[in-house]
Amino acid sequence: MNLSAADWQAIELTLKLAATVTVLLLILCTPLAWWLATSKSRWRGPVAAIVALPLVLPPTVLGFYLLLAMGPNGWLGKLSQELGIGLLPFTFWGLVLASMCYSLPFVVQPLQSSMQAIGNRPLEVAATLGAGPLDRFFTVVLPLSKPGFIAASVLGFAHTVGEFGVVLMIGGNIPGQTRVVSVQIYDHVEALEYGQAHGLAASLVAFSFVVLLLLYYSQYKKSASNMRFGL
Numbered sequence: 001m002n003l004s005a006a007d008w009q010a011i012e013l014t015l016k017l018a019a020t021v022t023v024l025l026l027i028l029c030t031p032l033a034w035w036l037a038t039s040k041s042r043w044r045g046p047v048a049a050i051v052a053l054p055l056v057l058p059p060t061v062l063g064f065y066l067l068l069a070m071g072p073n074g075w076l077g078k079l080s081q082e083l084g085i086g087l088l089p090f091t092f093w094g095l096v097l098a099s100m101c102y103s104l105p106f107v108v109q110p111l112q113s114s115m116q117a118i119g120n121r122p123l124e125v126a127a128t129l130g131a132g133p134l135d136r137f138f139t140v141v142l143p144l145s146k147p148g149f150i151a152a153s154v155l156g157f158a159h160t161v162g163e164f165g166v167v168l169m170i171g172g173n174i175p176g177q178t179r180v181v182s183v184q185i186y187d188h189v190e191a192l193e194y195g196q197a198h199g200l201a202a203s204l205v206a207f208s209f210v211v212l213l214l215l216y217y218s219q220y221k222k223s224a225s226n227m228r229f230g231l
Contacts, residue, residue: 003199009176010184011203017092017180018160021099025107025156026149028100033111033148034141052105059102063169066098070170090172095180098170099160107156114148115141151215158211162204 003011036048054062069076070088077087088094118141126136142149164182171178173187181200188197 002196004196006175006179007181007184007196007200010179010181010200013092013176013178014161014180014182017095017099018157020096021103021160022107022153022156024096025100025103026153029104029107029111029152030142033108034115034137036108036112037115051108054102055105059163059165060169062102063098063166066101066166067169070094070097089170090174090178092171092177095167095171095178098166099163102163102166103156103159106159107152110151110155111145111148114145114151118144154211154215158208161207 032051036044036051067089068074070080071077072081072087080086080088085093088097122140122144123136126140131139162182163180164186167178167180168183168186171180171183173179173183179187181204185197185200185204188194188200
């Protein structure tokens, strides 16, 4: 499998994008997932529906509306220009923002499920020992939600690596700035360079398989451990 310099550049940019998006989503989605897991607000349903929208929307639809929002006449574009950042479309940080929107449910939902599985008992015990809300969150909720964080990290990273429609709409095809692996494969196919397209595509298939294998293995170990201790 012979990968060109442009292929390696696309791979490096893709990994950088996926790592950045995953870290930012974990920071932002942790309080959001906790709120969704515990809130009794009437807004919980609408917020959960908004979070899940990228699961059912075509990527081009999401990309189109993000492009309008980030454009010179969009609210986000006006805000970024007022802050001196400039316009975000066709930049790396534009890709980051779009990818965060697209991968949001793949991070929020595993965290939410893991936090809901904790139940009230551990938190009540911690409260009787004098732990305040923040103490309970950092010393009880976060450690017990470790499987959810692992799943969220893996799924968020892998989903970002495999994006195509959203990144093409927002980033275009600028070498070294917005041309990720999926777009590079598309370029190879358009140029009838099937051998090089196969090399990159096979790499993504292998990467996806390894990611899912690790995810299912971690879930299997968790289930086996729970059965062992009668949980």
